Amino acid sequence: MRSYPKRGLAAAAGLFALILFQGSASAQIQRDSLAQTPPMGWNSWNKFACNVSEDLIKSVADAIAGNGMKDAGYQYVVIDDCWQVTRDENGNIVADPKAFPSGIKALADYVHSKGLKFGLYSDAGSKTCAGRPGSQGHEYQDAMQYARWGVDYLKYDWCNTEKRNAEEAYSTMSKALLSTGRPIVFSMCEWGTAKPWLWAKGTGNLWRTTGDISDHWAGMVKWPDGNCCAMGMLDIVDLQVGLESFAGPGHWNDPDMLEVGNGGMTAQEYRAHFSLWALLAAPLMAGNDVRSMTPEIKEVLTNAEVIAVNQDKLGRQGHRVRKSGDLEVWSRTLADGSRAVILLNRGANESEISVAWEEIGYTANLPAKVRDLWAHKDVGTFKGSYTAKLPAHAVVMVKVTP
Ligand code: GLA
Numbered sequence: 001m002r003s004y005p006k007r008g009l010a011a012a013a014g015l016f017a018l019i020l021f022q023g024s025a026s027a028q029i030q031r032d033s034l035a036q037t038p039p040m041g042w043n044s045w046n047k048f049a050c051n052v053s054e055d056l057i058k059s060v061a062d063a064i065a066g067n068g069m070k071d072a073g074y075q076y077v078v079i080d081d082c083w084q085v086t087r088d089e090n091g092n093i094v095a096d097p098k099a100f101p102s103g104i105k106a107l108a109d110y111v112h113s114k115g116l117k118f119g120l121y122s123d124a125g126s127k128t129c130a131g132r133p134g135s136q137g138h139e140y141q142d143a144m145q146y147a148r149w150g151v152d153y154l155k156y157d158w159c160n161t162e163k164r165n166a167e168e169a170y171s172t173m174s175k176a177l178l179s180t181g182r183p184i185v186f187s188m189c190e191w192g193t194a195k196p197w198l199w200a201k202g203t204g205n206l207w208r209t210t211g212d213i214s215d216h217w218a219g220m221v222k223w224p225d226g227n228c229c230a231m232g233m234l235d236i237v238d239l240q241v242g243l244e245s246f247a248g249p250g251h252w253n254d255p256d257m258l259e260v261g262n263g264g265m266t267a268q269e270y271r272a273h274f275s276l277w278a279l280l281a282a283p284l285m286a287g288n289d290v291r292s293m294t295p296e297i298k299e300v301l302t303n304a305e306v307i308a309v310n311q312d313k314l315g316r317q318g319h320r321v322r323k324s325g326d327l328e329v330w331s332r333t334l335a336d337g338s339r340a341v342i343l344l345n346r347g348a349n350e351s352e353i354s355v356a357w358e359e360i361g362y363t364a365n366l367p368a369k370v371r372d373l374w375a376h377k378d379v380g381t382f383k384g385s386y387t388a389k390l391p392a393h394a395v396v397m398v399k400v401t402p
Pocket of ligand 1: 080129211
C-alpha cells in the first residue's frame with residue numbers, strides 16, 4: 001500500500017516527461033513550414049562577388065529599409081561567398097576580420113534592427129566555390145554557430161564536393177539547421193545536377209535548378225577561361241519548363257537570383273526577367289546595387305502587382321502554355337481562380353501575340369476582365385481571347401479574371 005503514492009509519483013513524473021518530450025517534438029520546426037511564399041530579399045554575389053564587407057551589408061540594409069523595397073516584401077539580406085577565411089583551433093568558422101571587424105553577430109543584429117532578416121552562404125564541400133572553408137564535416141558546428149549569430153537563411157553551394165551524394169549532403173545540413181531550433185530558410189544551390197526537385201521537398205525550401213545566370217537576354221556565352229558557358233536569362237527560363245509540378249509552399253524551384261539593374265539588359269528586358277520570375281514562383285533575390293539604382297529599375301523591383309503574383313498564397317508555379325517560334329504564352333493559376341498571363345516576345349521584331357481563354361483553362365465564350373500589371377490599368381472585358389502588340393524583347397503581363 002505504501003508504495004502507491006511512490007508509484008503515483010513515478011507515473012506522474014513519467015507523464016510529465018512524456019508531455020515535455022511531445023512538447024519538444026511538436027515544437028521541432030518542420031522544413032516545409034518555412035518560406036510559405038517564395039523568399040524575397042537581396043544577395044551580394046551577382047553585383048559584388050567577393051567584395052563583401054560589413055559596411056556594404058549595412059548600407060544595403062539601410063537602402064532596402066528606406067527605399068520602398070522592404071515595404072514591397074524584400075526581407076532577407078544575404079552575404080554570399082567570401083565572408084569566411086578560416087577555422088579556429090576548435091574548428092569554428094571565422095569571418096574575415098578585415099571586412100567584418102565587428103563580427104557577424106553584430107552585423108546580423110544591425111540587419112534585424114532594420115526589420116529585415118539576415119542570411120549567410122556556405123558549401124557542402126571542403127571549400128566554397130571561391131576557395132573559402134566549406135561546411136563538410138562541420139555541419140552541426142556551423143549550424144549552431146549560425147543560430148547563435150542570428151542567421152535566418154542559409155544558401156548552401158555545391159563546389160568541391162567530389163563524389164559526395166547530394167541527397168545525403170543537403171539532408172545533413174537541413175537537419176543540422178532544424179536541430180538548432182531556429183527557423184533558418186535553407187536555400188540549396190546544387191545547380192540541378194542531381195535533379196533536386198525529385199527529392200528535396202522537406203529538405204530544402206528552395207533549390208537551384210540550373211547553373212549560374214548571367215546578365216544578358218539570351219544565348220550561351222563562353223566564360224573568360226574558355227569553358228562553356230554562361231547562360232542568358234531566357235536559357236534559364238527554358239530549363240524551367242516541366243518543373244512546375246514540383247514547387248509549392250515551403251519548397252520552390254530556384255532559377256537563380258535576379259540580374260535586374262546590373263546593366264546588361266534594357267529596362268524592358270528586365271521587366272520581362274522580373275515578370276517571368278514572378279510567374280515561375282521563383283525566389284525574388286535582387287542582385288544589384290540597391291543603394292544607387294535608377295527610379296526605372298526601382299519601379300521594376302517594387303511593382304506591387306507583379307510581386308502579388310509571385311507571392312500568391314496558392315503557391316502554384318506557372319507554366320509555358322504555348323511556344324510559336326519567338327512568341328510565347330505563359331500562365332499561372334492564382335488563389336482567386338484568376339490567371340496571371342505573360343505574352344513574351346523573345347524576337348527582334350515587333351509582334352502580335354494572343355492568348356485564347358481555352359489555353360488557360362477557361363471556356364471560350366467566358367467574358368473576363370483583363371488588367372495590365374505593368375501599365376497598372378484595366379484594359380477591358382474580353383471574350384475568348386486577348387491580343388497585344390509587343391516590341392522586341394518584351395512582355396505584356398496581365399491578370400485575367402472571369
Ligand atoms: C556558385 C553559385 C553562385 C555563387 C558562387 C559563389 O557559382 O552558383 O550563385 O554563390 O558560387 O562563389
